[in-house]
Amino acid sequence: MPTLFPDPHSPIPGVRPIEVPRADYLLWAKRRPHPANDLGRSDVAACTLADLPGAREALELTGRNDEGWEPLVHRVAARYGVGPDHVATATGTSGANFLVCAALLRPGDDVLVERPAYDPLLAVPAMLGASLVRFERRFEDGFRLDLDRVAAALTPRTRLIVVTNPHNPTGVLTGAADLRALGALAERHGCYVLADEVYLDAVSGAAPAAAATLSPRIITTASLTKAYGLAGLRCGWALADTVICEEIRRARDLVDGTGSVLAERAAAIAFDGLAALAARARAMLAPNFERFEAFMAGQPALEWVVPPGGTVAFPRLRATVSADAFAERLLRGFETAVVPGRFFEAPPHFRVALGISAGVLERGLDAIGRALLQDAIS
Ligand SMILES: Cc1ncc(COP(=O)(O)O)c(C=O)c1O
Incomplete structure (x- = not known):
């Protein structure tokens, strides 16, 4: 009997080997x-659904969610104090990261990615034909995001700088001043920053501002997965400048079109009970x-x-x-x-x-x- 999950590193005879970059x-x-x-x-x-009071009764398969279930888009926007045109919904942060890369990257572009890194953030740009350029976050420096190292890694073809905040895997947080400086650096260079902030709401104390609210050159991606225990909803989003946001929505047209209205209804209820x-x-x-x-x-x-x-x-x-x-x-x-x-x-x-x-x-x-x-x- 064929195995359910053949080893992707040993191709089946007669079948083209898998060529998707590895994560x-x-x-x-x-x-x-x-x-x-x-x-x-x-x-x-x-x-579980029991943690979302009212969800069981409110779940319904109908409703327009062409650009995201509107009540959900409005709740995400309100959560960050931005207009709904700054929000593009996606299937988890994973989906949002993919859409941002798909919207911005073309073969021949350079993408700067932190090291250590969460590996889909390397594999997605590679799959889209971009070249990876790395900058280090060092144990000796407390894994901080060193802007001099980022600046030194920029090339004439740099289109996107990718960071996680807090950093996966170390959990180290980059503060607002450094994020603003990173946004300014991107602006001077004519490129953008993707800040994957899926862990941001899990830091202790008052929630830090999302990076996208600090600079129009930064795109934040996030979801309800990590900080709220709602991976099952696959509710993700990107926050960005309105023009970039529209590009991200158009990229979604080519990937999965829309999300699940059932899940988006439940996610809207989760936002009402976020505290x-x-x-x-x-x-x-x-x-x-x-x-x-x-x-x-x-x-x-x-x-x-x-x-x-x-x-x-x-x-x-x-x-x-x-x-x-x-x-x-x-x-x-x-x-x-x-x-x-x-x-x-x-x-x-x-x-x-x-x-x-x-x-x-x-x-x-x-x-x-x-x-x-x-x-x-x-
Ligand atoms: C940095 C980072 N981004 C995204 C994800 C996936 O998040 P989501 O469930 O929202 O797709 C993970 C999960 O490990 C992660 O570590």
Whole structure:
């Protein structure tokens, strides 16, 4: 019997090999085991319909959503204090990222992408025929977005600069002043910035302003996935200058046309209850973050850049060049999943989920501690 998911790296005889650029992290994330102590995710634990009061009764398959279900578009716009013509809806942040790239990039363009990176942000521009140019975010600099490094990487063909804020995988936040300066740099150079802000609402304290509201050269993409536990709705959007927004909507005409009105109705209800959903997330994230900080304080074999809250942490193994074997041992011997840093071009690191139940985090950290102890003894 043919396997459901043939290994994409070994082509089936007689069939052209798959040529889509690899997003190895996504492939791994879709097929990985989910052990009892699953510290491999990056979102807040999933809501159910019961977390969206009124949703069950309001769900309906009808309604015009040619350019997004209007009540949803208006709610997204109100959330950011912008007009609805600055909002283009999409299937998750993933869909929004794809549409922004499809709207802006053509073969021969250069795209600057941070390193470490979330790999679809590399694979999508590559698939569209753009050339990747990289700039570093370094552990030694606290993984901050260094504008001098961005400026030094610009080329005459740079069309787009891609960043995540907070940064996936480290959770490090870029502040408003640096984002404004990044927007100004893009403006001087005649290019744009894609700021994937899917994790922004999960930072602790007052929500920072979306980057797109700070500069007309910045396009923000986001969704309800990470900070609100609503990955299942696939509700994403781009915030941009009105002209770029219209280009993004026209790109959507060529991809999936429109979203699901059923999901968009539910997403509009989620927006009405966003404060309660944020409180639900905070109640999970804040104590888990404290717990993780305490754990790190007792682990001499690990070091990290402390992010301002968020749904993930990204510790580094001090004595090792790759966390691969460590992650594998956690999985096989301790029923614990973490994400190996190699998926983000940072092999000595591993990523740990914080948007999970306190019990699972506790058992997972205990397992990590025991595995590190084994290393220290052996
Ligand atoms: C930086 C980044 N962008 C986008 C996504 C996907 O988000 P969505 O579920 O909104 O498509 C992820 C998920 O891991 C991510 O880390």
